[in-house]
Amino acid sequence: MRYFVYLCVVMFGLLYSSQAFTSVEKYTPAEIQLIHQIYQQQNSDISLSQTRYRLYENQFLLSEAQRLMPNKVVRLSDVGFTTGYHVERYLNNLFIKQLHLPPTIEASNNVKHFTASWLTNTLGEYPANGQYSETQKNTLNLVKLEHFAFPAMSVYDFIKPLSMQIRFRLHQGDNQLFQAEIAKKHQYFINLEKATNAFKAKDINIDNLISIAQGDILRPSIQSWLGVKDMMHGQSPILEQLEKQVSEQQINQYYQANKSRFKYLYQITAQGAEFKNRNDAVKFKNEVAKSTFNAALKAANMNDIYSKFDNNINREHKKEWVVQLAFTQNENELSEVTRSPAGLWVVVLTNDYEYRYFAATGQTVRYQAIKSVALQNAHQQYQQKWAAWHTQNEIKL
Incomplete structure (x- = not known):
């Protein structure tokens, strides 16, 4: 399990690095069929060939985004969640529906000591501009979250992908929200391991699913940025x-x-x-x-x-x-x-x-x-x- 988790961390690191789009993923028929089923939930008329076209177009969009606006690939907005956070939510929903997994999983008794007072004492004051100073980062990096399905990580690395609004509430001592976010990540890594094993036999690669998720999430924003879709x-x-x-x-x-x-x-x-x-x-x-x-x-x-x-x-x-x-x-x-x-x-x-x-x-x-x-x-x-x-x-x- 620990080795698998380590591989997941490496995989995600590579995905969001500057080299993430130098090669093109060739999707298997099984991967295209899987995403086609998902797309049909929103558009029953979409064909298999249209799904394939869209998936490769998404890869092209990601390559353009990485070339022209790499910072936006990681996080579209300073106030929003990171793309990686959205990818986890996208894939977790996919795993639950495709593998008929429980919709929620408790993060065990390890969350009980995360009280409101623990949270406020640990996080301290929320930065006025929403940006953490190096001193705050160093302090939060000293506190580790361990004994969950996800890799051991610092509190800073855990809250960094969250939206500004969520982080603000955590600084106010909303420990139930903190526990809920831990449960989400805990569940995702449990389901990721199950999906990796289940999909491997079906010729479905998790790395490709991660890329597909990222493409679907960023597609509207990248097309708007490129000027071919209306920008809100x-x-x-x-x-x-x-x-x-x-x-x-x-x-x-x-x-x-x-x-x-x-x-x-x-x-x-x-x-x-x-x-x-x-x-x-x-x-x-x-x-x-x-x-x-x-x-x-x-x-x-x-x-x-x-x-x-x-x-x-x-x-x-x-x-x-x-x-x-x-x-x-x-x-x-x-x-x-x-x-x-x-x-x-x-x-x-x-x-x-x-x-x-x-x-x-x-x-x-x-x-x-x-x-x-x-x-x-x-x-x-x-x-x-x-x-x-x-x-x-x-x-x-």
């Missing part, structure tokens, strides 16, 4: 660089090819009336339907609310609510009775729509063109690198 927060540095490279010629070409997108309603002719009472507005609308807007205004002895614009309104007038209302209407179609912010009831009729195009040199066009061209180039660059990678590594897709 911030901007892809790849896209930022590509945006700087977009030329004036490319902007103009984009404009000519997509000119219809830059068409906008510039000016309309509008007629309108407003009433204090809704019933009066409804009655007026019915009169317009029977005759004309002008006739209804005259019969009601009312002024046109758009007369101050000579009934011709454009985008420059859109600060006023009645103008905004007019621009939302369909051409030659009498509006519904609408309540204004001032509490009045308004009826509007619009026609003579005049459309224009944003200038090719305007900010609206430039912004959309630069974003679109850069995104297209990012996808093209991605596909070229992906094709070169699987060709170089003799992977037939």
